[in-house]
Amino acid sequence: MFDPRLLETVLLTTCAWVVWFAYRSFRPRPPLPPGPKGWPIIGNISQLPTLFTWLTWVDWSRQYGDIFHINLFGTPMIVISSPALVSELLDKRHNDYENRPKLTMASDLVGWNRITPLMPANKLWREHRRNMSQLFGTKAAVGKFYEIEVLQARKLMRRILEDPTEVKNHIQSWAGTMSMKIAYGYDVKGGQDPYLGIAHKVVSQFLHLNQPGAFMVDSLPWLQYIPAWFPGAAFQRTAKSYRDTLSNLIDTPFKMGSGTAKQSYTSDLLSADDYTQDREYALKTSAATIFVGGADTTAGQLHALLLMFMLYPEIRKKAQAEIDQVVGPERLPHFSDRDKLPYVEACLTEGFRLHTLSPTGGVRVATKDDVLGGYFIPKGAIIQPLTWLIAHDPEVFKDPLEFVPERYLVDDPPPHPREFTFGYGRRVCPGMILADASMWISATMFLALFDISPTKGSPTSFDQFPGGVLDGEPVW
Numbered sequence: 001m002f003d004p005r006l007l008e009t010v011l012l013t014t015c016a017w018v019v020w021f022a023y024r025s026f027r028p029r030p031p032l033p034p035g036p037k038g039w040p041i042i043g044n045i046s047q048l049p050t051l052f053t054w055l056t057w058v059d060w061s062r063q064y065g066d067i068f069h070i071n072l073f074g075t076p077m078i079v080i081s082s083p084a085l086v087s088e089l090l091d092k093r094h095n096d097y098e099n100r101p102k103l104t105m106a107s108d109l110v111g112w113n114r115i116t117p118l119m120p121a122n123k124l125w126r127e128h129r130r131n132m133s134q135l136f137g138t139k140a141a142v143g144k145f146y147e148i149e150v151l152q153a154r155k156l157m158r159r160i161l162e163d164p165t166e167v168k169n170h171i172q173s174w175a176g177t178m179s180m181k182i183a184y185g186y187d188v189k190g191g192q193d194p195y196l197g198i199a200h201k202v203v204s205q206f207l208h209l210n211q212p213g214a215f216m217v218d219s220l221p222w223l224q225y226i227p228a229w230f231p232g233a234a235f236q237r238t239a240k241s242y243r244d245t246l247s248n249l250i251d252t253p254f255k256m257g258s259g260t261a262k263q264s265y266t267s268d269l270l271s272a273d274d275y276t277q278d279r280e281y282a283l284k285t286s287a288a289t290i291f292v293g294g295a296d297t298t299a300g301q302l303h304a305l306l307l308m309f310m311l312y313p314e315i316r317k318k319a320q321a322e323i324d325q326v327v328g329p330e331r332l333p334h335f336s337d338r339d340k341l342p343y344v345e346a347c348l349t350e351g352f353r354l355h356t357l358s359p360t361g362g363v364r365v366a367t368k369d370d371v372l373g374g375y376f377i378p379k380g381a382i383i384q385p386l387t388w389l390i391a392h393d394p395e396v397f398k399d400p401l402e403f404v405p406e407r408y409l410v411d412d413p414p415p416h417p418r419e420f421t422f423g424y425g426r427r428v429c430p431g432m433i434l435a436d437a438s439m440w441i442s443a444t445m446f447l448a449l450f451d452i453s454p455t456k457g458s459p460t461s462f463d464q465f466p467g468g469v470l471d472g473e474p475v476w
């Protein structure tokens, strides 16, 4: 039997839905954040320098405020320099901001979407994060690697002693060797180690893939469907060759690491109670990430810190005096001394702040339309925290371009760099506790053993590496 109340309900529901839909479609949208005027089609691309790009954003931020937008070939990029607004999006609304912008050449063609930083926020990425959090997520977990850390730091000191003119190379080989040891339990052979060679090749290929404008396919993704034999499709051959090198890094050291009983990321996860064969792919791709994400970053940060000790001899002497007093001349510092060395700690903290290793770290993409600070954030917009400015804001850090460890030794210190320099929200650097431990033990041993002073050609002031992360340019 027909019930008129049912018809009434259906009609009311339909009307309410139509009104709601019309309201959503036609309500006035808040404006996009302000920003510099660009050109038709290309937008602001031509105004962006390829080196020190973030310094241009800093200028624009001063002009347009702590949230502004630029246009990259039609894709809006929202640049945010207010810690509160960054945290609102990347910490509080993290579900809609877990993904990275898509890089067609690096991710789809070369396969960097197998390596954690470039992965979409999918099931495999969550498994990577779970693996890394299990092995490096707490101080106690990282403590398992202290023995490796101490041994590698001692080896670094010996190399510096033997040849003090090659500090930068020694640091790079220290970080690479330690990453291989931690990831696979593998002892790098001196000279031309084959596995380390593959790893370095992969990193230099990645830097090439990331050069702005290097591959047209990143701006015109449909080009990816052009076959390799087609005239002008050299990028497809480059992609194949880079893909093979990356696959080699993922497969080869893993095979070797999985057969060893030594303590490592690979052997620990393989021997975990909940390990099953179907987790192998996640394990080997995440192990490969440890070198890619951890070696050059830690090397760059240590290198920068030693540079600060060279440029600020009074601070170095103060840190050395503290180590002399607490550790004494009979032995080298150990992690167990850490709590008793507050000045050294402050130097490390200030080093992380002053040398913002990843000045533009934490990039994401918005997966739905949103509103922030009264401005519209369209779905697909690139979200770019301006980490460099957060770390060098003169309102928060007095004399922000100076190395001043004392700022962290007062009752009410400014924000600790771990709040920004390692990124944000669910994609925050999973290696931050490990990196911090590697930095501390090596810097402290270095201070206990060496003085550092400039030679001819050494820099006379501290500067950021032009590409942000250590990019192979000599700095001294």
Ligand code: HEM
Residues within 6 Å of the ligand: 116, 117, 118, 119, 129, 136, 289, 290, 293, 294, 295, 297, 298, 301, 357, 358, 361, 362, 363, 421, 422, 423, 424, 425, 426, 427, 428, 429, 430, 431, 432, 434, 435
């Ligand atoms: C001084 C040393 C380091 C610095 C300054 C650093 C900084 C960063 C930053 C800024 C991000 C981006 C986070 C975000 O998007 O919000 C990141 C991501 C990442 N880092 Fe580090 N990192 C360092 C060392 C390491 C080490 C030692 C490892 C590995 C053991 C590592 C592994 C990773 C991985 C896998 C990601 C990607 C996370 C994801 O996308 O889910 N990093 N790091």
